[in-house]
Amino acid sequence: MGTRATPLNTRPLQGEARIIAAEPYYEAVAGEIALFEAAHASQLPVLLKGPTGSGKTRFIEHMAWRLKRPLVTVSCHDDLTAADLVGRYLITNNETVWVDGPLARAVRSGAICYLDEVVEARRDTTVVIHPLADDRRMLPMEKRGELLQAPPEFLLAMSYNPGYQSVLKELKHSTRQRFVAIEFQYPNAALEEKIIRTETGADAAIAAALVRLAQMTRNLKGNGLDEGASTRLLVHAAKLIARGIAPAAACHGAIAEALSDDPEMLCAIDEFVSSVF
Amino acid sequence: MAAPLSQAELTQQLDYLLSPVLSSRRTTTPLAELLAALTRAQQDFVLHWIEVIDRSNYEMAYQFAAAAPAALARLDDKSVESWILNALDTYDRDGLYLGSQVFKQIDAWLPSAANEHAATFEHYAPVLELYACGLAGRRLRLDIAAEPYTDTETLYLPPRIAAFADTAANFNLYKVIITLLWAQGRYGTFHTDIVSACAVYADLERATTLLSHFETLRLESCIATVLPGVARDLARLRGNTTDSRCAVLQNPAATVRDSLKLLAELYDVFAAPALPHHTALRTEATTTRNKRLQRERSALAEALAQMLPEQSSDKAPEAAAQDRIEIKTKPAPGTAGNFDVEIRLDSLPVTPPEHVAQLLDSILQDLGEIPDDYLHASGSGKQTLSADDESAGDGKDMADDEAGTHLYNEWDHKRRHYRKDWCLLRELDVAPVDNGFVEDTLTRYRPQVAQLKRSFEMLRDEDRLLKRQSTGDDIDFDALVAGYADLKSGMELPERLLTRRHKAERDLAALFMVDMSGSTKGWINDAERESLVMLCEALEVLGDRYAIYGFSGVTRKRCEIFRIKRFNEPYDNTVKQRIAGITPQDYTRMGVAIRHLTKLLNEVDARTRLLVTLSDGKPDDYSDHYRGEYGIEDTRQALIEAHHAGIKPFCITIDHEARDYLPHLYGPVNWTLVDNVERLPLKVADIYRRLTA
Ligand SMILES: Nc1ncnc2c1ncn2[C@@H]1O[C@H](COP(=O)(O)OP(=O)(O)OP(=O)(O)O)[C@@H](O)[C@H]1O
Numbered sequence: 001m002g003t004r005a006t007p008l009n010t011r012p013l014q015g016e017a018r019i020i021a022a023e024p025y026y027e028a029v030a031g032e033i034a035l036f037e038a039a040h041a042s043q044l045p046v047l048l049k050g051p052t053g054s055g056k057t058r059f060i061e062h063m064a065w066r067l068k069r070p071l072v073t074v075s076c077h078d079d080l081t082a083a084d085l086v087g088r089y090l091i092t093n094n095e096t097v098w099v100d101g102p103l104a105r106a107v108r109s110g111a112i113c114y115l116d117e118v119v120e121a122r123r124d125t126t127v128v129i130h131p132l133a134d135d136r137r138m139l140p141m142e143k144r145g146e147l148l149q150a151p152p153e154f155l156l157a158m159s160y161n162p163g164y165q166s167v168l169k170e171l172k173h174s175t176r177q178r179f180v181a182i183e184f185q186y187p188n189a190a191l192e193e194k195i196i197r198t199e200t201g202a203d204a205a206i207a208a209a210l211v212r213l214a215q216m217t218r219n220l221k222g223n224g225l226d227e228g229a230s231t232r233l234l235v236h237a238a239k240l241i242a243r244g245i246a247p248a249a250a251c252h253g254a255i256a257e258a259l260s261d262d263p264e265m266l267c268a269i270d271e272f273v274s275s276v277f
Numbered sequence: 278m279a280a281p282l283s284q285a286e287l288t289q290q291l292d293y294l295l296s297p298v299l300s301s302r303r304t305t306t307p308l309a310e311l312l313a314a315l316t317r318a319q320q321d322f323v324l325h326w327i328e329v330i331d332r333s334n335y336e337m338a339y340q341f342a343a344a345a346p347a348a349l350a351r352l353d354d355k356s357v358e359s360w361i362l363n364a365l366d367t368y369d370r371d372g373l374y375l376g377s378q379v380f381k382q383i384d385a386w387l388p389s390a391a392n393e394h395a396a397t398f399e400h401y402a403p404v405l406e407l408y409a410c411g412l413a414g415r416r417l418r419l420d421i422a423a424e425p426y427t428d429t430e431t432l433y434l435p436p437r438i439a440a441f442a443d444t445a446a447n448f449n450l451y452k453v454i455i456t457l458l459w460a461q462g463r464y465g466t467f468h469t470d471i472v473s474a475c476a477v478y479a480d481l482e483r484a485t486t487l488l489s490h491f492e493t494l495r496l497e498s499c500i501a502t503v504l505p506g507v508a509r510d511l512a513r514l515r516g517n518t519t520d521s522r523c524a525v526l527q528n529p530a531a532t533v534r535d536s537l538k539l540l541a542e543l544y545d546v547f548a549a550p551a552l553p554h555h556t557a558l559r560t561e562a563t564t565t566r567n568k569r570l571q572r573e574r575s576a577l578a579e580a581l582a583q584m585l586p587e588q589s590s591d592k593a594p595e596a597a598a599q600d601r602i603e604i605k606t607k608p609a610p611g612t613a614g615n616f617d618v619e620i621r622l623d624s625l626p627v628t629p630p631e632h633v634a635q636l637l638d639s640i641l642q643d644l645g646e647i648p649d650d651y652l653h654a655s656g657s658g659k660q661t662l663s664a665d666d667e668s669a670g671d672g673k674d675m676a677d678d679e680a681g682t683h684l685y686n687e688w689d690h691k692r693r694h695y696r697k698d699w700c701l702l703r704e705l706d707v708a709p710v711d712n713g714f715v716e717d718t719l720t721r722y723r724p725q726v727a728q729l730k731r732s733f734e735m736l737r738d739e740d741r742l743l744k745r746q747s748t749g750d751d752i753d754f755d756a757l758v759a760g761y762a763d764l765k766s767g768m769e770l771p772e773r774l775l776t777r778r779h780k781a782e783r784d785l786a787a788l789f790m791v792d793m794s795g796s797t798k799g800w801i802n803d804a805e806r807e808s809l810v811m812l813c814e815a816l817e818v819l820g821d822r823y824a825i826y827g828f829s830g831v832t833r834k835r836c837e838i839f840r841i842k843r844f845n846e847p848y849d850n851t852v853k854q855r856i857a858g859i860t861p862q863d864y865t866r867m868g869v870a871i872r873h874l875t876k877l878l879n880e881v882d883a884r885t886r887l888l889v890t891l892s893d894g895k896p897d898d899y900s901d902h903y904r905g906e907y908g909i910e911d912t913r914q915a916l917i918e919a920h921h922a923g924i925k926p927f928c929i930t931i932d933h934e935a936r937d938y939l940p941h942l943y944g945p946v947n948w949t950l951v952d953n954v955e956r957l958p959l960k961v962a963d964i965y966r967r968l969t970a
C-alpha cells in the first residue's frame with residue numbers, strides 16, 4: 001500500500017496480492033486444471049465447490065502459479081461489506097486518499113481474486129460481484145463514481161461448501177449461475193496416499209492406513225458425522241506421526257477430535273484407528 | 278421426605294393403572310402389600326414405570342409391578358434400570374412372553390465377579406453401530422442373539438460378553454466379532470449355499486462348526502490386508518495355534534471353496550478349538566442374501582431403464598438399457614469395502630443418480646461385481662398393481678363440499694403424471710389431554726432444557742452491528758473517516774455516523790410435520806411428544822414463527838392432518854395439552870400431507886420457510902400400492918413441488934434404513950438420522966438450531 005494508514009482506520013484491509021514463485025504441490029484429481037485454464041482463457045469466473053480440506057485453496061494457488069498471475073485471497077466473514085472489497089477513502093496528513101480494496105486491486109493488476117467461503121459475506125457484496133462476474137466484467141466503484149473494466153487476465157474465483165446444512169447460507173441462484181463450477185471431491189485412494197506421502201514424507205503403509213481410516217469416517221457422513229475426515233486432516237495426522245507421535249494418539253488428536261465432540265463417536269473413530277494400524 | 282403411601286392408597290393407584298389386566302382372581306392387593314413396605318421414593322419410581330410400561334402393554338406393567346419389590350431389594354439402581362430397559366426391548370422385539378420372562382429373571386442382573394467386567398450390548402451398541410457403519414459403508418442393523426451370526430443384513434451379537442476379566446478386552450471382542458461377521462459378507466462366505474454344502478455330512482452341527490472355524494482363519498488373512506489391527510486381535514484370540522493343515526487358508530486369495538474343500542478332507546479328523554470369537558453360520562444368510570439380490574436386481578434393471586433419455590424406440594426400455602448401458606467396476610484400491618464404479622451410457626460416462634449408485638454398491642458388496650446379465654430385466658420380477666381401493670375413481674365420488682376437506686393430486690411415477698384429485702384430506706384438531714405431560718417432560722429434562730435455552734439465546738443474541746446509523750450507541754469510525762473525507766472535499770458531513778446493535782432479523786417460518794402413524798406407537802410416540810415440548814421451549818426463546826401438525830390416514834380417501842399448533846396460535850395450555858394428546862393413528866401417506874402443509878406454509882410471509890418432517894420410516898399406506906416405490910416417488914414429487922414453491926424441506930428420522938431412500942427424497946444433506954430414539958427429544962431442537970444458525 002502506498003499510503004500510511006491513519007490511526008482512524010480501524011479495520012485493516014485484507015488480501016495482499018501475492019506472486020507465487022515456487023510451484024505449489026497440487027495433484028490433479030480429474031480434469032480441473034484444464035477446465036480452469038479454459039475458463040481463464042474465456043474470461044469466465046470460477047466457483048470451487050467442495051467440502052473443507054479438499055484442496056480448493058491449494059488448487060487456486062497452483063493455478064495462480066501456473067497462469068503466472070498474482071493471487072489475492074479474501075477470507076469472507078459475516079461483516080464483510082462491498083466497501084471492504086472495493087475500497088474506501090482514508091485520511092492521511094489531513095488529506096483524503098482513496099485506497100483500493102482487495103477486489104479493486106486484483107482487477108487493476110489482472111490478478112486472480114479468490115473469495116474464500118463467499119456465502120459468509122454480507123449480501124450487499126453481490127452488488128459488486130455480479131457485474132464483475134457476468135460478461136460486463138466491470139467493478140462499480142460507487143464512491144469514486146468509477147467503473148473499473150477488468151483486463152482479460154483477471155479472474156474471479158470463489159469457494160463454496162454445499163455441505164452446510166443451514167438454509168440461511170445457501171448461494172443465490174443469480175450468483176451461482178454466473179460461475180463455471182468445479183467440484184472438489186476427495187481424491188481416490190491411490191492419489192490421496194500419494195498426496196499424504198508427498199506432503200509429509202510418510203511411508204506407504206502409514207499413508208494407506210490413513211486413507212482407509214478416512215474412508216471409514218466418510219462412510220459415517222450422515223450417520224452421526226457432518227463430514228468425514230478430509231485430506232487435510234490426514235496430512236495433519238501424518239505430520240504428527242512423522243514426528244514420532246504414536247499413530248493412535250496422532251489420529252485421535254488430528255482426526256477424531258477434529259470431527260466430533262460426541263464421546264461415542266470419538267470412541268468409534270478410535271476403534272477405526274486401532275483397526276487400520 | 279414424603280411419607281410412604283399406605284397400602285390402601287397404593288391399591289387405589291394400582292387398580293387404576295392396571296385395571297385392564299385385573300380380574301376377580303387377580304387383584305392388586307398382594308402387589309400393594311409388598312409396595313407398601315418400600316420408601317416413598319421407591320414407590321414413586323415403581324408407579325412411574327408402571328405408567329410408562331402401560332403405554333406399551335398392561336400385562337408387562339403388571340409383571341413389572343409384581344417383580345419390582347424383589348428387584349429393588351437386590352439390584353442397585355443402575356442394574357434395575359437396565360433390567361427394565363432390557364425387558365422392554367425384549368418385549369418390543371420378541372413379544373409379551375419373552376418380555377415378561379426378563380422381569381422374572383432378576384438374578385441375571387446381580388453384580389458378580391463375571392458381571393463386573395462384562396461388556397454389555399446395551400451399553401456399547403451406539404459405538405458398535407457406528408463402527409459397523411464405518412466399516413461397511415452402509416448401515417448394518419445390530420441385534421442380540423445367543424450366538425453371534427449374520428443374515429447379511431443384521432449382525433447378531435451376544436447380549437453380553439464376559440470372556441475376559443477386563444471390560445476393554447470384552448468390548449474389543451465385540452468389535453472383532455463385528456469385523457468377522459462383516460467380512461463373511463464382504464469376502465464371499467455366502468457365495469455358495471454353505472448350509473446345504475454342510476448338510477451332506479452326517480453331523481450338520483459339526484460340519485458347520487468346522488466350516489466356520491476354517492472361514493474365520495481364511496477371513497483373518499483377508500482382514501489382514503485392510504485392517505491389520507483386527508487381524509492381530511484375531512491371531513491373539515486363536516493363540517497362534519494354526520494347524521499346518523489349514524495353511525492354504527492363509528492366503529487372501531483363498532475363497533470359501535477352499536474352506537469347503539478342507540472341510541471335506543478334514544471332517545473326520547479335525548477338532549476345532551473352542552474360540553471366544555466363534556460365529557455361527559446360518560441358512561438365513563443365504564436366503565436373505567438371495568432375496569436381496571433378486572430384489573436389487575429388478576430394482577436395478579428398472580432404475581437403469583429410467584436413466585435412458587426419453588426415446589421413441591419401440592423396444593422395451595429394459596432391452597434398450599442392455600444395449601446402451603455399460604457398467605465397469607473394480608474394488609477401490611486401499612479401501613476396506615468400497616468400489617470404484619464407472620457407468621457409460623452410449624459410451625459416454627455418466628454419473629448415476631444417488632439411488633442407482635446405492636443399489637450398485639449394495640450389489641457389489643454381495644457379489645464383488647455386476648454380472649453382465651444384470652442389465653437384463655429380471656423377467657417375472659415385474660410387479661403388478663394390486664387391485665384395491667386405489668384403482669377406482671377420479672375423485673369425483675369424493676365430495677369436496679364437507680367443511681375442512683381438501684382434494685390433492687398424487688404423482689404416479691409409473692404413468693409419469695398426476696392422478697387428479699386423488700386424495701381426500703381432512704384437517705382435524707388433536708383432542709387436548711390434561712395429564713401434565715409437558716410439565717413432566719420439563720421436569721425430567723430440566724438441565725437439558727436450560728442448556729437448550731442458553732444455546733438458543735446465543736442464536737438470538739447473535740445481533741448485528743448496524744453501521745451508519747443516525748441514532749446509536751457508538752461512533753462508526755469507518756463512516757466518520759469517510760464522512761470527514763467527504764467534508765474535506767467540500768461535501769457535507771453525513772448524518773449517519775453511529776453504530777447500533779440490532780437483533781438479527783430472523784425472517785423465518787418453520788412448520789413441523791409429525792408422523793402420527795401407527796408405527797410410532799409406544800416409545801417413539803413418547804419421544805416425539807417430548808421432542809415437541811423441548812422444541813417449543815427452545816423456539817419460544819428464539820421467537821421464530823412456527824406451527825406443528827401431525828399427519829396420518831388410511832387410504833387416499835381418509836388422509837388426515839392434525840392441528841397441534843397453528844402459526845398464529847400462542848404456545849399456551851391448549852397447545853401443550855394437544856401435544857400431550859398426540860396418539861398414533863394409522864398410516865403414512867406422506868405426499869398428500871406435504872402438499873397440504875406446503876399450501877399452509879405458502880400462506881405465511883417469511884423470507885425463509887422451512888418444512889421439517891419428523892418421521893419414523895418410509896411413506897406407507899394400508900394397501901401395498903403406496904408402500905415402496907410408488908409412495909417414495911409421490912413423496913419425492915411433493916417435495917419437489919414444495920421446493921419450487923420456495924420452501925426448504927428437511928427431514929429428521931429415526932429409521933435406520935433412512936440412508937436407502939432419504940437422499941433420494943431430500944437430497945444428500947437435507948436430512949438427519951437420530952440413531953437412538955431416546956435421544957430424539959434432545960436432538961430435534963438442536964438440529965433445528967444448526968439448521969438455522
Ligand atoms: N489435490 C491435492 N493436491 C495436493 N495436496 C492436497 C490436495 N488436496 C488436498 N491437499 C492437502 O490438503 C490440505 C488442505 O487443502 P486446502 O487447504 O486446499 O483445502 P480447502 O479445500 O481450501 O479447505 P477449506 O474449505 O477448509 O478452506 C492441503 O494443505 C494439502 O496438504
Ligand SMILES: [Mg+2]
Binds near residue numbers: 056057058116
Ligand atoms: Mg481453503
